[in-house]
Amino acid sequence: MEQPERQSSFRKCSSAIKTKVVNNLNPVCHSGLELTLKGKFLVAHNHGKSIPGKLVSVQIYSGTEVDPNTGKGKLSEKAYFKHGGSNKNQHDAQTMTYTTRVHVDSHFGIPRAFLIQNNYQKFFLLSASIETSNNQIIYYDCNSWIYPFKKTKSDRLFFSNRCYLPIQTPRALVELRKEELDRLRGNGTGERNEWDRIYDYDCYNDLSDPDKGPDHLRPILGGSKLYPYPRRGRTGRKPSLAGPSTESRPQALNFDIYVPSDERFGPNKLKELKSNCIHAMIHFLPPKAESLLQKNSRSFDSFEEILDMFSSNRNRKVEGWIRDNLKKMIPVEHLKEITRTMKKNPPKFPIPQIISENEWTWKDDIEFGRQMLAGTHPVKIQCLKNFPPKSKFGVESSINPLIIEPKLEGWTLPQALEQGRIFMLDHHDYIIPFLNRMNKNGICAYASRTILFLRSDGMLKPMAIELSLPGSSLGYEVPKVFVPAKQGTEAALWQLAKAHVLANDAVYHQLMSHWLHTHAVVEPFIIATKRRLSVMHPIHRILNPHFKDTMHVNALARLILINSGGILERTLFPGEFSMQISSELYKEWRFDEQGLPADLLKRGIAIEDSDVNNPTGIKLILQDYPYAIDGLEIWVAIKKWVNSFCSFFYNNNDAAIKADVELQGWWSEIRTHGHSDKQSETWWYEMTTLTNLVEALTTLIWTASAQHASLNYGQYDYNGYPPNRPTLCRKFIPNEGTTEFGEFLKDPDKFLLNMLPDRFEMSLAVALVNVLSQHTCDEVYLGCKSSPGWIDNELIQNIFAEFREELKDIQTRILERNRDPKLKNRRGPANIEYTLLYPKMSSSSGSKHETMARGIPNSISI
Known part of the structure; x- marks a missing residue:
């Protein structure tokens, strides 16, 4: 059923507003036969050359007047790009403006879409606007690569920023809407090319590299009960020669892997990422010759040597084996430019905050506990109601309550x-x-x-660590229990035990909390959104900013991070079993537990609260938990924004949600295709009410923005100094009476250094977190608009402005809490201010550390 283009509202509009809306929908009819539509197109170039005349053409579709011959909107004649000026921004891209003048008859109607044909080389179209003869400006957010027509064999279609539910789509756009969605789905066959815009699903069958030998075989993740997993974007590459069930792998050094052209990084992003990788490699990784000389001396000899990793004296020229490999992964002109930049302004790497004030704070037990609440991985701690804890296999912990009770500040254990x-x-x-x-x-x-105890000052005091190995039979374990000590042998053993705990936590952080629970689980939602929700759909419009660059980041992760022999296998102790463990834990994943309140309830950190004045619905039992306190404020702000947005477009009508064919197809495809190994689970929301829609969207936006930010951007501050969060251990804790115990007694610090990762592993881990912790040049932060006309609806823009103001208020409250001396977990012994959930509503410049540690990007963009 076609409905006229109009402004919806929560309540009946005043007659004055109605008049304004009606007038805006009808272009002024001039006495002549023609009107002129003025187009403006913003293009980002790296090559700095403007597009030659008549190589790029534009045709405009009416969104209100139907061509009886095609059943689609009236289509204008072609008009060609005319260069209208340029400016070079700080990130090297040349942003050029092109204009067009399109002549249409006086009954053409309102332009709501345009076709663009490129007969030049590929370019990145940032945005477009079309001004009508009555000075109305129609905005188009594009942010996509436009490939040559000879490659794509079709023109590229863009719709304006006006949103319509399917049933409200003007008749002039109905067929265009359908055709575009059909095009994006493809037919599920064939190898994808760089210029394709086809979204489809596949299993993780590209992590193995059997052509390199049996050591590089890995299970296919997804599509089986044994190895369930979220789906990833399909590339359609040919099977590996040695393993027909495995997809062949592209050359990792080229950073070249298919993602739909709308999901590819902009012209500066990939260049910037490669540049950051090169800087980190040169600074932190030992040269090949040096590492070969260290075959018999793999460990650092002192903690001072580890500190030397951050010295500015380590800057080296791009030469030798590094230069030879860089030539394979980056264009020569970019490499030359990066080399010149490094000579002129050598990159400076800040000392990780964990050691910036005191190089030994990482050994502090209270700091050890504080990082579980305000560090880079604050999502694993749980509250116990029974002691001793039991495993799911029925094995009871060997920690004796008698060693705990004397340390409880006068409380009994019960x-x-x-x-x-x-x-x-x-x-x-x-x-x-x-x-x-x-x-x-x-x-x-x-x-x-x-096991930790909550002290009266709100800080967690570790009381015991249990380290276990499997026994000789199923269900039997060999445990060791360690307790804190101030000095002597017991204190040194306690430090070794903490190192093993931290290695466990670093693995869970990277593989599960970070990779699986944000990057991997969000990708199927992106694919389903692009396949099932038209860009004109309001739910597509609210979600799209939170999907920016994620598919490309994930594709690069499959290429160099999570693949066989990749960086995570080299640096994390599970090695070749890393992704298997990730698959095992996906079995426990539930979408309805990914929202922050639900997660806190599950971990026993909060209880339900029926107070109608409490928008979170929960009450924290930990009053000084920076991640949860800041996070709940962000969660409430997101949910309020989402609720207002959805209430507007669905008019608070559950029936409209049930009747939305695109929305229902989207939600169904997420379960049956994107997370198909979970499709039979009963915990999926029924997409039949506004309440469920709002909860699902809030959870998704929270995961892609704030949750990812809290887990990613603090990595350099904490993980950047490996003794604080080692990624593996190369020695067990020695048993008394053994030769190794004698070595330990002789020099406990040397034993700890020998237990930590070797020089190369440690350096590689630091280089990785340095790259991952940096915000990118084109980052758009939560609450910030990507463009002035990002949605063609004044009321929604006003509601979004309220969301932005609320985030500004949250910023102020975060800084106030950080200054409160009673809230000791906000800084702790290391004096690291908790800002990982600081929204960053201003663009004020700061230190490199501030760039890393502040700001919630809209999406999983690195």
Whole structure:
């Protein structure tokens, strides 16, 4: 059913507003036969050359007047790009403006779409606007590569920023809407080319590299009960020669892997990412010759040597083996430019904050506990209600309550449990089944449980660590228990035990909380959105900013991070079992538990609260939990914005949600295709009410923005100094009476250094987190508009402005909390201010650390 183009409202509009809206919908009819539509197109070039005349043409579709011959909107004649000026921005791209003048008859109607044909080389179209003869400006957010017609064999279609539910689509746009969605789905066959815009699903069958030999075989993730996994974007590459079920792999050094052209980085982003990688490689990685000389001396000899990694004296020229490999992964002109820049302004790497004030703070037990609440991985701590804890296999912890009770500030253990003062960092059940296989590869890993007590000052005091190895029979384990000590042998053993716990936590952080629970689970939502929701659909419009660059980032991760022999296998102790563990934990993933309130309830950190004045619906039992306190404010702001947005377009009508064919197809495809290994689960929301839609969208936006920011951008501050968060251990804790115990007693610090990752592993891990922690040049932050006319609706823009103001208020409250001396977890012994959920509503410049540690990007963009 066609409905006239109009402004909706929460309540009946005043007659004055109605008059204004009606007038805006009808172009002024001039006495002549022609009107002129003025087009403006913003293009980003890296090559700095303008597009030659008549190589790019534009045709405009009416959104209100139908051509009886085609059943689509009236289509204008072609008009050609005319260069209208340029300016070079700080990120090297030449932003050029092109104009067109399109003549149409006086009954053409309102332009709501345009076709663009490119007979030049590819370029990146940032945005477009079309001005009508009555000075109305129609905006188009594009942000896409436009490839040559000889490659695509079709013109590119863009719709304006006006939103319509399917049933409200003007008749002039109905067929265009359908054709565009059909085009994006493709037919599910064939190898994809760089210029394609086809979205389809596939399993993770491209992590293996069987052509390199059996050591590079990995399970296919997704499509089986044994190895369930979210789906990723299909590339259609040919099978590997040695393994027909495995997709062949592209050359990693080229950073070249298919993602739909709308999902590819803009012209500066990939160049910037490569540049950051090169800077980090040159600064942190030892030269090849040096690493070969260190075959018999793999460890750092002192903590001072580790600190030397951050010295400015380590800057080296781009030469030798590094230069030879860089030539394969980056165009020569870019490499020359990066080399010139490095000579002129050598990159400076800040000292990670964990050691910036005191190089030994990382050893502090209170800092160890604080980072579970305000560090780079604050999402794993849980509150215990029963003691001792049991595993899912029925194995009871060997931690004796008698060693805990004397440290409870006068509480009995039952009282402390009842009052919510006993906490656990649990890295036991998921690791135990893999330990025997992992520990055959020169790795020395335990499963761990860490018990902590909530002190009266709000800080967590570690009380015991249990490290376990599998026993000789199923269900039998060999545990060791360690307790804090101030000095002597017990204190040194305690430090070794903490290192093993931190290695467990670093693995869970990277593979599960960071990769699986943000990057991997969001990708199927992106694919389904592009396949099932028209760009004109309001839900597409609200979600799209939160999907920017994610598919490209994930594709690069499959290329160089999570693949066989990739960086994560080289730096994390599970090695070749890394992604298998990730798959095992996907079995426990539930979408309805990914929202922050639900997560806090599940971990026992909060209880339900029926107070109608509490928008979170929960009450925290930890009053000084920076991640949760800041996060809940962000969550409430997102949910309020989403609720207002959805209420407007669906007019608070559940029936409209049920009747929305695109929305229903989207939600169904997420379950049956994107997360198809979970499709039979009963916890999926029924997409039949406004409440469920708002909860689903809030969860998705929270995951892609604030949750990812809290897990990613603090990595350099904490993980950048490897002793604070080692990624693996190369020694077990020695048993008394052994030769190794004698070595430990002789020099405990030297033993710890030998237990930590070697020079190359440590350097590679630091280089990685340095790159991952940096915000990119074209970042758009939560609450910020990507363009002035991002949606063609004044009321929605006003509601979004309210969302932005609320985020500004949250910023102020975060800074106030950080200054409150009673909230000790906001800074802790390391004096690291908690700003990982600071929205960053201003563009004020600051130190490189501020660039890393502040700001919530809209999307998983790195």
